[in-house]
Amino acid sequence: MTTTGVPEQRTIPVGHGSMPRKEDERFVRGHGTYVDDVVLPGMLHGAVLRSPHAHARLVSIDTSAAMAHPKVRAVVTGQTLEGLNLAWMPTLSHDVQAVLATDKVRFQGQEVAFVVAEDRYAARDALELIDVEYEPLPPVVDAHRALDTDAPVIRDDVEGRTDNRVFDWETGDRAATDDVFTRADVVVEQDMLYPRVHPAPLETCGAVADMDAVTGKLTVWTTSQAPHAHRTLYALVAGLPEHKIRVIAPDIGGGFGNKVGIYPGYVCAVVGSILTGKPVKWVEDRSENLMSTSFARDYHMHGEIAASRDGTILGLRVRVLADHGAFNGTAQPSKYPAGFFGVFTGSYDLQAAHCEVTGVYTNKAPGGVAYACSFRITEAVYLVERMVDVLAHDLGLDPARLREHNLLRPSQFPYRSKTGWEYDSGDYPRTLRTALELAHYDDLRAEQHRRRDRGELMGIGVSFFTEAVGAGPRKHMDIAGLGMADGAELRVHPTGKAVLRLSVQTQGQGHETTFAQIVAEELGISPADVDVVHGDTDQTPYGLGTYGSRSTPVSGAATAVVARRVRDKARLVASAMLEVDPGDLEWEKGRFAVRGDPDSARTIAEIALAAHSDLDLPEGVEGHLDASCVYNPPNLTYPFGAYVCVVDVDPDTGQVRVRDFVAVDDCGVRINPMIVEGQIHGGLADGVGMALMQVMAFDEDGNHLGGSFMDYLLPTTMECPSWRLGQTVTPSPHHPIGAKGVGESATVGSPAAVVNAVVDALKPHGVRHLDMPLTPAVVWRAMQGRPLRTDLAIT
Numbered sequence: 145m146t147t148t149g150v151p152e153q154r155t156i157p158v159g160h161g162s163m164p165r166k167e168d169e170r171f172v173r174g175h176g177t178y179v180d181d182v183v184l185p186g187m188l189h190g191a192v193l194r195s196p197h198a199h200a201r202l203v204s205i206d207t208s209a210a211m212a213h214p215k216v217r218a219v220v221t222g223q224t225l226e227g228l229n230l231a232w233m234p235t236l237s238h239d240v241q242a243v244l245a246t247d248k249v250r251f252q253g254q255e256v257a258f259v260v261a262e263d264r265y266a267a268r269d270a271l272e273l274i275d276v277e278y279e280p281l282p283p284v285v286d287a288h289r290a291l292d293t294d295a296p297v298i299r300d301d302v303e304g305r306t307d308n309r310v311f312d313w314e315t316g317d318r319a320a321t322d323d324v325f326t327r328a329d330v331v332v333e334q335d336m337l338y339p340r341v342h343p344a345p346l347e348t349c350g351a352v353a354d355m356d357a358v359t360g361k362l363t364v365w366t367t368s369q370a371p372h373a374h375r376t377l378y379a380l381v382a383g384l385p386e387h388k389i390r391v392i393a394p395d396i397g398g399g400f401g402n403k404v405g406i407y408p409g410y411v412c413a414v415v416g417s418i419l420t421g422k423p424v425k426w427v428e429d430r431s432e433n434l435m436s437t438s439f440a441r442d443y444h445m446h447g448e449i450a451a452s453r454d455g456t457i458l459g460l461r462v463r464v465l466a467d468h469g470a471f472n473g474t475a476q477p478s479k480y481p482a483g484f485f486g487v488f489t490g491s492y493d494l495q496a497a498h499c500e501v502t503g504v505y506t507n508k509a510p511g512g513v514a515y516a517c518s519f520r521i522t523e524a525v526y527l528v529e530r531m532v533d534v535l536a537h538d539l540g541l542d543p544a545r546l547r548e549h550n551l552l553r554p555s556q557f558p559y560r561s562k563t564g565w566e567y568d569s570g571d572y573p574r575t576l577r578t579a580l581e582l583a584h585y586d587d588l589r590a591e592q593h594r595r596r597d598r599g600e601l602m603g604i605g606v607s608f609f610t611e612a613v614g615a616g617p618r619k620h621m622d623i624a625g626l627g628m629a630d631g632a633e634l635r636v637h638p639t640g641k642a643v644l645r646l647s648v649q650t651q652g653q654g655h656e657t658t659f660a661q662i663v664a665e666e667l668g669i670s671p672a673d674v675d676v677v678h679g680d681t682d683q684t685p686y687g688l689g690t691y692g693s694r695s696t697p698v699s700g701a702a703t704a705v706v707a708r709r710v711r712d713k714a715r716l717v718a719s720a721m722l723e724v725d726p727g728d729l730e731w732e733k734g735r736f737a738v739r740g741d742p743d744s745a746r747t748i749a750e751i752a753l754a755a756h757s758d759l760d761l762p763e764g765v766e767g768h769l770d771a772s773c774v775y776n777p778p779n780l781t782y783p784f785g786a787y788v789c790v791v792d793v794d795p796d797t798g799q800v801r802v803r804d805f806v807a808v809d810d811c812g813v814r815i816n817p818m819i820v821e822g823q824i825h826g827g828l829a830d831g832v833g834m835a836l837m838q839v840m841a842f843d844e845d846g847n848h849l850g851g852s853f854m855d856y857l858l859p860t861t862m863e864c865p866s867w868r869l870g871q872t873v874t875p876s877p878h879h880p881i882g883a884k885g886v887g888e889s890a891t892v893g894s895p896a897a898v899v900n901a902v903v904d905a906l907k908p909h910g911v912r913h914l915d916m917p918l919t920p921a922v923v924w925r926a927m928q929g930r931p932l933r934t935d936l937a938i939t
């Protein structure tokens with residue numbers, strides 16, 4: 145294990161390391177409580193009427209027949225909302241989004257009306273009784289078309305707007321990069337698309353809103369990855385005081401970025417409850433989730449690499465057209481309209497880099513959420529890892545050796561990238577070596593050689609990634625104006641049992657276990673004795689929630705800090721108990737003892753009881769054993785990893801089979817290695833899904849072609865090999881326990897490995913690049929020399 149010499153850092157003891165998840169006792173017995181399990185007395189049910197058109201003017205809406213339905217209690221339209229000043233809501237990216245359409249509909253599936261009825265079926269039936277007259281307008285489906293001067297203007301709600309441009313953003317040094325490119329022996333370029341994909345969590349989005357007319361308090365049970373941020377936004381939108389709003393995120397059936405934003409349906413449920421005086425439940429179905437809640441990616445990229453003839457990478461130049469859909473609803477720190485795409489220089493030591501990103505509106509659902517990507521790092525990693533393979537292809541070099549040659553060296557850390565990011569720690573060559581050894585890379589190349597002679601298509605793909613997770617230093621990072629720091633509160637009860645209150649929100653990652661483990665490690669008590677409370681704004685300290693793999697880097701650090709504060713306080717109490725100077729006490733294995741007298745040891749439980757007793761407490765200790773903290777991370781953490789993917793392609797059908805996949809991740813100190821491995825397994829499956837099966841495609845009219853799991857495919861064990869994992873451990877030097885985030889790593893790193901493997905397999909057919917997803921049709925057409933565009937049903 146590498147240690148970067150931070151004295152406070154220790155690893156979590158193995159005994160607690162891979163402990164089974166505490167929350168699983170409830171999940172495997174079917175005792176989880178999800179939003180749809182919430183049932184309140186007198187509760188009504190809401191349903192959303194959605195636009196069949198991608199782009200149309202709203203001429204009229206007649207709700208009278210729906211209102212006449214015997215079970216209908218209310219029908220809400222954009223007009224109703226205009227009266228309440230709620231027709232538009234702010235997005236997380238300083239844009240506005242229609243809650244219910246008033247002037248136009250701008251994507252297929254957009255929310256047009258909301259029915260509240262006595263049961264879910266009646267609400268859905270009544271949707272069909274609403275009569276909407278639309279005047280269809282030409283839709284903009286292709287991101288490139290959006291910039292044409294004669295393209296229809298989608299956002300004519302914004303005064304003075306005459307085009308579909310959302311933003312222009314650049315990073316890096318243009319002049320220095322151009323200079324490197326003019327001097328380079330070799331320049332290779334490639335267009336590539338990271339298609340629009342969907343987080344597709346098992347549980348769809350929903351809310352139960354309960355406005356108590358007597359107390360004026362609004363309670364919202366909701367699928368939220370960020371309960372506190374949601375509450376602040378509700379307060380701002382509805383003009384309600386924050387303490388009169390309680391957001392509860394109960395068990396969440398997967399988030400993957402899909403539950404970061406606030407959707408119109410949530411706001412409609414709140415309005416429904418205000419209008420009817422009853423609790424209102426709204427839960428979307430699968431098609432609604434796939435069509436209208438946040439998509440991810442949709443980056444049209446052009447990459448160029450400048451290199452010397454021996455394969456030394458000198459510079460990287462990138463242009464991106466980012467399709468943001470009809471409203472700019474991406475979730476990422478305000479300063480970064482293209483998320484952390486600026487990390488596109490990846491894991492390599494180069495001289496200069498520059499990138500330009502232009503965001504455009506199209507007639508598609510809004511989103512651009514960080515679906516397991518820490519704000520567009522997935523796109524950045526995919527780009528650079530494909531480009532390195534294209535370079536290897538053109539120079540006739542081995543892609544693994546080319547990476548080895550260009551990787552950052554351990555002595556370069558902390559490393560300041562050419563676009564201004566400070567990578568905290570890393571030993572990249574060792575991680576790549578470990579992966580290549582595990583995969584038996586040289587043997588694989590020999591096997592590939594033999595198979596190629598027999599006409600078989602076997603491919604080996606390598607990828608190396610660096611992620612930047614744990615947003616963020618609040619000075620540089622905020623979402624919707626809220627600084628990205630998170631609170632933690634820890635209280636040890638008189639009997640030595642503890643309760644930890646967190647602002648982050650687990651969606652299946654196992655926080656109830658891992659955060660208890662951090663406290664256990666710091667205080668020497670059992671994780672079973674630490675209860676983790678989260679997901680309820682009335683019960684937890686403020687913070688920005690869980691996404692961008694920030695819980696461990698930010699709240700994990702907050703937890704260690706708060707536990708150390710409790711320990712410091714315990715030292716003072718113990719000094720009073722033992723009548724010695726605090727400096728004469730030693731902390732070992734969860735106890736304080738007088739130096740040289742182990743028999744005098746007092747455990748945290750004994751100290752906690754004393755802190756609540758009639759003991760004379762020393763100066764500065766008011767009694768009780770608790771502490772709180774707000775953690776503002778000094779930097780992001782930079783996990784990294786090396787992946788090797790082996791595929792076989794059926795030459796007759798184009799079907800790709802992933803035969804083997806080796807993943808060596810370095811996320812610093814692992815709190816619970818078993819959970820970390822589970823996170824990696826999930827992310828690798830995500831990567832295989834995106835690389836081989838998934839795209840949210842549209843036809844020329846803007847019809848969404850992936851509205852069910854029959855069309856939008858999820859990977860199962862059938863498509864996945866038995867993952868083979870390895871690890872290296874390079875602690876983060878600034879994190880109190882040396883941990884880095886890991887939740888998104890495998891989703892970030894794996895698509896490039898799979899695509900690189902398939903393109904490698906198709907080398908005998910002269911294929912140099914192919915856009916995801918590499919479905920049998922795409923692969924087969926490529927073998928015929930007729931590439932197929934995957935994001936539009938236009939060939």
Ligand code: PCD
Nearest residue numbers: 399400401514516652658691692694695696815816886887
């Ligand atoms: N070093 C280390 C790290 C980590 N860990 C662990 O692992 C986990 C994770 O973590 P992180 O990395 O910190 O992360 P978080 O924050 O917690 O989470 C988040 C993530 O997570 C992941 N994973 C998962 N899983 C599950 N089951 N589910 C879900 O939903 C999910 N999602 C996904 C996503 S997408 Mo975004 O939202 O898109 O941005 S972001 C994300 C947790 O439990 C922890 O504690 C450990 O142990 N160690």
Ligand SMILES: [Cu+]
Nearest residue numbers: 514516517518
């Ligand atoms: Cu992400």
